[in-house]
Amino acid sequence: MKKILNKVFSRINKKTTRLQKSKAQSLVEFAITLPILLMLLGGVVEFGFALNYYLSLIDATREAARFYSNENPFVDVYGTADDMTFYADTAAMVRASLDPQVINPSYQGRRIPLDPSNDDVIITAFGASSGNVERFPSSGSYHLYNNESPAFSDAAIESLLVSGAPNAGILLVEVHYHYHQVLRLPWLLLFVPDPFIMRAYTIMPLAAAEPD
Numbered sequence: 001m002k003k004i005l006n007k008v009f010s011r012i013n014k015k016t017t018r019l020q021k022s023k024a025q026s027l028v029e030f031a032i033t034l035p036i037l038l039m040l041l042g043g044v045v046e047f048g049f050a051l052n053y054y055l056s057l058i059d060a061t062r063e064a065a066r067f068y069s070n071e072n073p074f075v076d077v078y079g080t081a082d083d084m085t086f087y088a089d090t091a092a093m094v095r096a097s098l099d100p101q102v103i104n105p106s107y108q109g110r111r112i113p114l115d116p117s118n119d120d121v122i123i124t125a126f127g128a129s130s131g132n133v134e135r136f137p138s139s140g141s142y143h144l145y146n147n148e149s150p151a152f153s154d155a156a157i158e159s160l161l162v163s164g165a166p167n168a169g170i171l172l173v174e175v176h177y178h179y180h181q182v183l184r185l186p187w188l189l190l191f192v193p194d195p196f197i198m199r200a201y202t203i204m205p206l207a208a209a210e211p212d
Helices: 002-068 084-098 154-160
Strands: 120-129 132-136 168-179 196-205
Touching: 002 084, 002 168, 002 196, 084 120, 084 168, 120 154, 132 154
Parallel strands: none
Antiparallel strands: 120 132, 120 168, 168 196
C-alpha cells in the first residue's frame, strides 16, 4: 500500500513541476514579445490617424474641384484674361473644408489647419487640344501659400489623355500638407520623419477651359 501511495504522489509531483515550468516559460515568452506587440499596436494606431488625415485631404480637394468645375476660370470666354478670383475661391474652399473655423470661429469640431509656412494649396486649369496642353493661369499655377511645386507637369497631364480624344478642359486641385505624428512614439520617430508631407489631389473636367 505504501509503495502504491508513493508512486501516486510521485506522479502528481512530476505533473505539478511540469505545469509550473510550463507557466514560467509562457510568462517569459510573453514578457519578451510584449514590447514588440506594443510597438506594432502603436504603429497601427498612428497609421490609422495618418490615413484619416489623408482621406480628409482627398475629400477637401474633391469637394472644391466638383463645385468649381462648373465655373469659368476666365474673365469672359476662353482665351481672355484669367479670373484670379476663381483660383483664390477654389483654394479658399479647400482650406475651409479642412478647417471650418476659418469661416465659423465658434466651430469646435475636428480641424486640419494649414500651416502658411509649410503647407500649400495649388489650383491649376488646363486646356488640351491636339496633343497640346496649355496651363492656366497663364502666369503659372495658383498657390495659396507658395510653399510647394505642382505635382503634375504639362507632360504628365498630357500622358493622362487618350490619344485622339476631343479637346478637353481640366481642373486640378492639390493640397500639400505636413502631417505631424499624433502619438509621437519614439520607435516610430526613428523610422518615419515628423512631420512628413502628404499630397492629395483631384482632377475634374472643366468645360469652360476646353479649347474651341
